[in-house]
Amino acid sequence: xxxxxxxxxxxxxxxxxxxxxxxxxxxxxxxxxxxxxxxxxxxxxxxxxxxxxxxxxxxxxxxxxxxxxxxxxxxxxxxxxxxxxxxxxxxxxxxxxxxxxxxxxxxxxxx
Amino acid sequence: xxxxxxxxxxxxxxxxxxxxxxxxxxxxxxxxxxxxxxxxxxxxxxxxxxxxxxxxxxxxxxxxxxxxxxxxxxxxxxxxxxxxxxxxxxxxxxxxxxxxxxxxxxxxxxxx
Numbered sequence: 591x592x593x594x595x596x597x598x599x600x601x602x603x604x605x606x607x608x609x610x611x612x613x614x615x616x617x618x619x620x621x622x623x624x625x626x627x628x629x630x631x632x633x634x635x636x637x638x639x640x641x642x643x644x645x646x647x648x649x650x651x652x653x654x655x656x657x658x659x660x661x662x663x664x665x666x667x668x669x670x671x672x673x674x675x676x677x678x679x680x681x682x683x684x685x686x687x688x689x690x691x692x693x694x695x696x697x698x699x700x701x
Numbered sequence: 702x703x704x705x706x707x708x709x710x711x712x713x714x715x716x717x718x719x720x721x722x723x724x725x726x727x728x729x730x731x732x733x734x735x736x737x738x739x740x741x742x743x744x745x746x747x748x749x750x751x752x753x754x755x756x757x758x759x760x761x762x763x764x765x766x767x768x769x770x771x772x773x774x775x776x777x778x779x780x781x782x783x784x785x786x787x788x789x790x791x792x793x794x795x796x797x798x799x800x801x802x803x804x805x806x807x808x809x810x811x812x813x
Binding site: 688 | 733735737742743744745746747750788792793794800801802803804805806
């Protein structure tokens with residue numbers, strides 16, 4: 591049982607490049623989330639999708655876009671990466687009990 | 702969602718119980734207390750949650766005071782692998798869109 595799978599695990603970008611972080615869950619959860627975690631800090635919500643076909647902004651959405659491709663997949667796109675987006679990105683999904691399950695994270699460096 | 706206050710760090714001897722406190726004095730009647738932990742470089746992991754009764758599972762116990770203004774997470778026999786940052790989160794358990802607001806958490810160091 592894979593749970594929440596994120597790809598890639600590591601990525602280095604140059605300023606201005608674009609990329610998409612992929613996330614997939616196999617637990618049939620309705621809700622999915624993208625967080626970022628800067629060094630020594632707690633997680634901050636970027637975007638979430640309460641159900642298939644819907645997305646909403648979180649605390650720090652600027653510079654990001656998301657797509658809820660289907661119930662399983664929720665991707666995060668950086669159109670023009672900036673050094674301030676250097677962070678660890680976590681995807682999560684949740685059941686109706688509000689218990690979230692997290693992926694292993696994507697470590698992104700923007701030079 | 703109600704705000705929580707946790708100590709920044711705590712130490713615990715291996716094999717002893719680790720008691721991690723959390724204050725949530727502004728908690729509302731329909732808000733649950735959730736505990737997660739994050740072991741270094743990994744994604745957060747759900748531990749336990751409760752509304753007003755004490756709860757126990759295979760990982761930990763959760764003690765909530767009668768007025769619900771504070772709670773304690775208990776790891777009964779801490780091991781070195783329990784070294785992590787522990788987050789106490791208070792929120793309503795909706796059917797969808799259950800965002801979590803992570804504060805600073807408590808950095809627990811389990812020592813041999």
